[in-house]
Amino acid sequence: xxxxxxxxxxxxxxxxxxxxxxxxxxxxxxxxxxxxxxxxxxxxxxxxxxxxxxxxxxxxxxxxxxxxxxxxxxxxxxxxxxxxxxxxxxxxxxxxxxxxxxxxxxxxxxxxxxxxxxxxxxxxxxxxxxxxxxxxxxxxxxxxxxxxxxxxxxxxxxxxxxxxxxxxxxxxxxxxxxxxxxxxxxxxxxxxxxxxxxxxxxxxxxxxxxxxxxxxxxxxxxxxxx
Numbered sequence: 001x002x003x004x005x006x007x008x009x010x011x012x013x014x015x016x017x018x019x020x021x022x023x024x025x026x027x028x029x030x031x032x033x034x035x036x037x038x039x040x041x042x043x044x045x046x047x048x049x050x051x052x053x054x055x056x057x058x059x060x061x062x063x064x065x066x067x068x069x070x071x072x073x074x075x076x077x078x079x080x081x082x083x084x085x086x087x088x089x090x091x092x093x094x095x096x097x098x099x100x101x102x103x104x105x106x107x108x109x110x111x112x113x114x115x116x117x118x119x120x121x122x123x124x125x126x127x128x129x130x131x132x133x134x135x136x137x138x139x140x141x142x143x144x145x146x147x148x149x150x151x152x153x154x155x156x157x158x159x160x161x162x163x164x165x166x167x168x169x170x171x172x173x174x175x176x177x178x179x180x181x182x183x184x185x186x187x188x189x190x191x192x193x194x195x196x197x198x199x200x201x202x203x204x205x206x207x208x209x210x211x212x213x214x215x216x217x218x219x220x221x222x223x224x225x226x
Contacts (some may be wrong), residue, residue: 019200021045026192029055031186038188044196050076106210116205119162123198127191129158129171134185136178147177 021044029038039054051097075082106113133150136143154173162171 017046019195019197021196023196023199024191027188027190027192029186029188031184033185112209113206117201118164118206120194120198120202121161122166124164124192124194125166125168125172127168127193128189129167129173130187130189131171132174132176132187134176134183136179136181136183138180138182140179143177143179147175150175186188 024043026041026043027038028041030036036055039052042051043049067191105106131154135146135150137146153174158171158173
């Protein structure tokens with residue numbers, strides 16, 4: 001009985017350490033000319049578990065194919081490492097359309113989705129955000145207009161989430177115009193972290209709301225029988 005109590009105590013302590021631990025997501029993307037390079041790095045359980053996905057050679061086909069890229073990943077758990085080979089991936093425009101339809105369906109089922117998103121954003125801490133862009137069309141007037149447009153888009157996106165996310169330091173944003181040459185280069189780097197407990201709360205509330213949404217849909221589609 002004494003050993004069983006100690007086992008329960010150890011499991012309780014481990015569970016508390018897990019739910020109170022942080023998940024850190026680091027995003028980096030760089031485009032220079034036609035060369036792409038980026039990665040998504042995830043750390044969990046105080047750095048014991050690490051997952052890295054690297055993306056390179058991104059190509060956008062406006063006609064039909066969508067977005068294609070070369071990716072590879074590696075995962076670490078303690079001293080063990082698993083690594084994949086690089087592979088060519090493709091996301092078609094129809095895939096983006098299906099994702100949009102799935103989001104619209106989720107929005108219909110979950111009545112308080114936006115408040116739930118705002119709640120989760122308020123629990124996210126941004127340790128670093130650096131977003132620099134170089135734009136140019138070869139015409140000075142057009143480059144000036146494009147620079148103002150990019151500035152407006154960046155300012156809107158930062159202000160949209162800036163009221164909810166906690167910032168460790170102010171974001172570094174810059175747009176550099178090229179007046180005499182065609183250019184579109186970008187560097188983006190961000191480090192976000194949140195606690196496992198907050199993710200569990202959001203997923204649980206989302207699951208409950210989706211169940212309620214399915215019940216409402218079923219009741220609305222079922223004819224009333226006297």
